[in-house]
Amino acid sequence: MSFDQKTLFDKVWDAHVVRKIEDGPDVFFIDRHFIHEVTSPVAFLGLESRGIDVIFPEHTFATADHNTPTINQHLPVQDPLSANQLKALEQNSAKYGISHWGLGNPKNGIVHVVGPENGITLPGMTIVCGDSHTSTHGAFGAIAFGIGTSEVEMVLSSQCIMQPKPKKMRINVNGTLGKAVTPKDVTLYIISKLTTAGATGYFVEYAGDVFEKMSMEGRMTVCNMSIEMGARGGMIAPDQITFDYIKGREMAPKGDAWVSSLANWKSLKTDEGAKFDKEYYFVASDIEPMITYGTNPGMGMGISQLIPKASDLSGGTATYDKSLAYMGFDEEDRMIGKKVDYVFIGSCTNGRIEDFRAFASVIKGRKKADHVTAWIVPGSHIVEEQIKAEGILDILTEAGFLLRQPGCSACLAMNDDKVPPGKYAVSTSNRNFEGRQGPGSRTMLASPLVAAAAAVTGYVTDPRELIQ
């Protein structure tokens, strides 16, 4: 064994280090920078007060998503504070020559959906955004992670940030996934095993045949949730599935550039014998459809199981009790059969076409439960158009569901899509923190299939019972 074996992460990281600072961070070069209306205004103010310019405006991309309404997007935004942020994004983009996909633009949508679907996100790149779910783009073999607003200002002004190199973790899942077990279930399972802080300080590579067989949409769902176990990000080595997804997308390389890019991308994998600081192995057949019962994404369980007892878990009992009390659940409760008031399908986790296909596969020929309010929110206009083109909209309409317009929506409830206090939501989003979907809201995270089963029955239901 030589010392030359590198992980996928090493290869991409090391190619982007401009300068190493002794006993300090690396000066780390950023290829692609996404911005949105909530975490960028203060960064632009910073540039102004220092009197500095945007160094490479062509490598920053702006989209409006976090606080946008999901109905009547052609009308002026009613909330003055949201409208003000949207206007700031538009004005700052225009001032510095940054491309901006605002409300009404056919390319508008959630930043982590539109980047990949327009071919901006490519293997081997470094990608950041003032949003922790930037880890999504790791699905393409990119190093992608969320940053704070001060760092947004750094990227705008210098195309670099200061980052110590994280430690390396590999998570292997091998075998065949069972019926109705989706990429969301795989990630909720992993997080339930590692806990919400289990990967803090690490950058994760996902490996094994479960990920090799997974679609790009599924890989994005998995990488998206890396932050929920504390990881800086997660990535998957690019392969033919990746290349097929990228080819022909609007901003992807074409012609000779495609040929040379492809040759480079094919080298992006972990060398045999390369060392990780930590490695986990899981078996695909151990995973069943998952649902969360508490107030962090690590509090997940197989849907047919009972809520664990605090004494069976590590960590503080007081925090656990507080969490279950917030949810109105008890130790050893069954999740199946719990009443559901709201269902949300969408977000940067599960707002892509495959997610709506899965949702439609369950609701087809069924009706929405009367007491359920459902928010069906595509991740982008491109996804919205696919939903219409594939006949999914007809299935939704037939079953009594309304398709809304793209945006982050009820994932963080910055717009009007808020779950009322005390109400229960089954949500395909990424966080079940207290009040995340509105003050007092109670969130159960799950896959689009579990969300669909809840939407038509009105109760937490095992989707395997509804699928042939």
Next chain:
Amino acid sequence: MAYDKFISLKSTMVPLPIENVDTDQIIPARFLKATKREGFGDNLFRDWRYNPDNTPKEDFVLNNSVYSGKILVGGRNFGSGSSREHAACAIYDYGFRCVVSSFFADIFKNNAINMGILPVQVSPGFLDEIFSIIEKDPSSELEVSLTDQTITILSTGSRENFEMNSYKKNNLMNGFDDIDYLQSMKSEILEFAKTRAI
């Protein structure tokens, strides 16, 4: 943002012995609509601190006049979740200059330092010691020295060292920030950019 220098701090503490305090609790998303970095302290821990009718929740520590100070002491895995810098900003704006925990989420830790807040990671045992000292006597003080990288419970003399890389330490002690540093190496960055076919 340029911020105050941090060299050392002696203060009473506000205890928050809860694990996994996430950034949605520190500042809920609905308060992220400002386009300026001001006023976030009013909404720090909003939903733990106030009832829906905006009356203070009396059992929450920030509403208990017994506890005050520039040091917030939190349970394990403080600051998990969203990358919103507003969380660190709200903590600073409220008046805290130092957060002590046995474990911090990565992005929060970076954001805190960029706001001029010192995150001090201590051992789980030392954290328990701090919580029990505050419980016994809320007027107990901690002394945090960035120069020596030590944290001391003044009433008992119990002390631990904490880690901080020398680059960040230098920044905090001098009130420099990363943007100043990056601006100073712009020509090197422009050269590097030529090697990246982006």
